[in-house]
Amino acid sequence: MSENKGVWVFSENYDLTLEMLGKGRKIADMLRTELVAVLVGSNVQEKANDLIKHGADKVYLVDNPALERFQSEAYLSVLHNLTANYKPDILLIGSTKNGKPLAARLATRLETGCIPDCSRLSVDEKGRLIGERITYGGNAVAKVTFRSKPQIATIPGRAFAKLEPQDRNGEVTKLDVKIEEPKTEVVETKPLETSSVNIEEAKVIVSCGRGLEKKEDKALLEDLAKILGGQLGNSRPLAEDRKWFTEWVGLSGHKVKPKLYVACGISGVIQHVAGIRDSKMIVAINNDPEAPIFEVADYGVVGDLYEILPALTEALNKQLQ
Ligand SMILES: Cc1cc2nc3c(=O)[nH]c(=O)nc-3n(C[C@H](O)[C@H](O)[C@H](O)COP(=O)(O)OP(=O)(O)OC[C@H]3O[C@@H](n4cnc5c(N)ncnc54)[C@H](O)[C@@H]3O)c2cc1C
Numbered sequence: 001m002s003e004n005k006g007v008w009v010f011s012e013n014y015d016l017t018l019e020m021l022g023k024g025r026k027i028a029d030m031l032r033t034e035l036v037a038v039l040v041g042s043n044v045q046e047k048a049n050d051l052i053k054h055g056a057d058k059v060y061l062v063d064n065p066a067l068e069r070f071q072s073e074a075y076l077s078v079l080h081n082l083t084a085n086y087k088p089d090i091l092l093i094g095s096t097k098n099g100k101p102l103a104a105r106l107a108t109r110l111e112t113g114c115i116p117d118c119s120r121l122s123v124d125e126k127g128r129l130i131g132e133r134i135t136y137g138g139n140a141v142a143k144v145t146f147r148s149k150p151q152i153a154t155i156p157g158r159a160f161a162k163l164e165p166q167d168r169n170g171e172v173t174k175l176d177v178k179i180e181e182p183k184t185e186v187v188e189t190k191p192l193e194t195s196s197v198n199i200e201e202a203k204v205i206v207s208c209g210r211g212l213e214k215k216e217d218k219a220l221l222e223d224l225a226k227i228l229g230g231q232l233g234n235s236r237p238l239a240e241d242r243k244w245f246t247e248w249v250g251l252s253g254h255k256v257k258p259k260l261y262v263a264c265g266i267s268g269v270i271q272h273v274a275g276i277r278d279s280k281m282i283v284a285i286n287n288d289p290e291a292p293i294f295e296v297a298d299y300g301v302v303g304d305l306y307e308i309l310p311a312l313t314e315a316l317n318k319q320l321q
Contacts, residue, residue: 011094042068052170077180095154138274204230211265250275268293
């Protein structure tokens with residue numbers, strides 16, 4: 001029998017840690033094992049009880065001023081030390097820019113496998129973790145499992161829901177771990193100029209594609225977004241080719257999950273749709289009735305966005321008056 005036990009979660013992103021605890025709780029209950037949150041940072045101990053309220057049975061706390069900011073070698077050495085000593089069965093790591101390479105490097109050190117970007121998780125009859133991930137440019141879903149332990153999977157934001165906090169008891173263990181001396185040094189950090197701040201959290205997104213002729217025409221979308229309390233989004237060519245934005249929505253960009261996604265002049269090829277398929281409602285405005293966006297849209301308007309958008313904005317304005 002394997003000596004590995006317990007479901008662990010770790011992310012340097014606190015919200016994502018809570019989301020993974022939500023799913024981790026279900027998996028731990030299914031496997032009749034404990035759920036452990038790994039809390040790493042500087043002056044983070046006050047979060048430990050909150051992690052227990054959100055489903056953790058145990059918190060392994062590594063609190064050290066050297067861990068104030070994410071630094072890959074330092075965090076890797078902490079996670080390597082803990083996993084090598086306590087041997088979890090499953091380790092879920094937040095699929096952030098930092099978390100993904102961390103998971104891959106940890107898996108290499110532990111000589112085990114890693115499934116990146118799992119949008120679903122389940123457990124098979126042998127108790128092995130099954131991760132589902134989008135593959136082939138968004139055209140297929142791969143189901144992957146493990147032949148080794150610990151089973152490491154990375155989890156994107158908003159794949160799973162947080163649990164409502166409850167009054168629960170748990171154990172907080174403070175651990176003193178040797179931290180590897182980093183081989184790199186951050187020389188400078190600059191805030192990124194973004195066109196779509198926090199778009200992944202947006203409840204409403206009004207998004208434009210190559211159907212938009214000029215950069216100034218963004219104002220049409222901004223007017224609608226303002227009424228709907230939403231943010232602007234865009235397809236990749238508007239960022240990469242036209243340089244009107246710095247980021248985009250889709251397979252290689254932001255995966256969004258709004259209540260409402262309004263796609264204006266976006267054809268809806270698979271690479272774009274891969275980033276919007278979790279939207280609650282998709283409304284498409286496109287002058288080509290054959291545009292693939294209509295296959296995924298809940299509501300479709302066949303027409304010129306230069307006519308439809310001002311009319312829609314005006315109608316909504318009237319409704320609100
Ligand atoms: C590896 C890879 C990853 C990629 N990742 C992404 C990604 O993450 N996100 C992404 O968006 N793309 C991505 N792409 C690019 C993707 O393949 C498409 O090229 C892109 O999504 C098309 O953008 P679009 O819909 O704005 O443009 P188009 O495909 O040119 O569509 C424009 C649409 O506007 C409509 N239109 C034109 N004028 C009007 C008008 N006046 N009124 C109404 N409708 C009008 C047209 O009918 C057409 O349907 C990726 C490609 C590759 C190869």
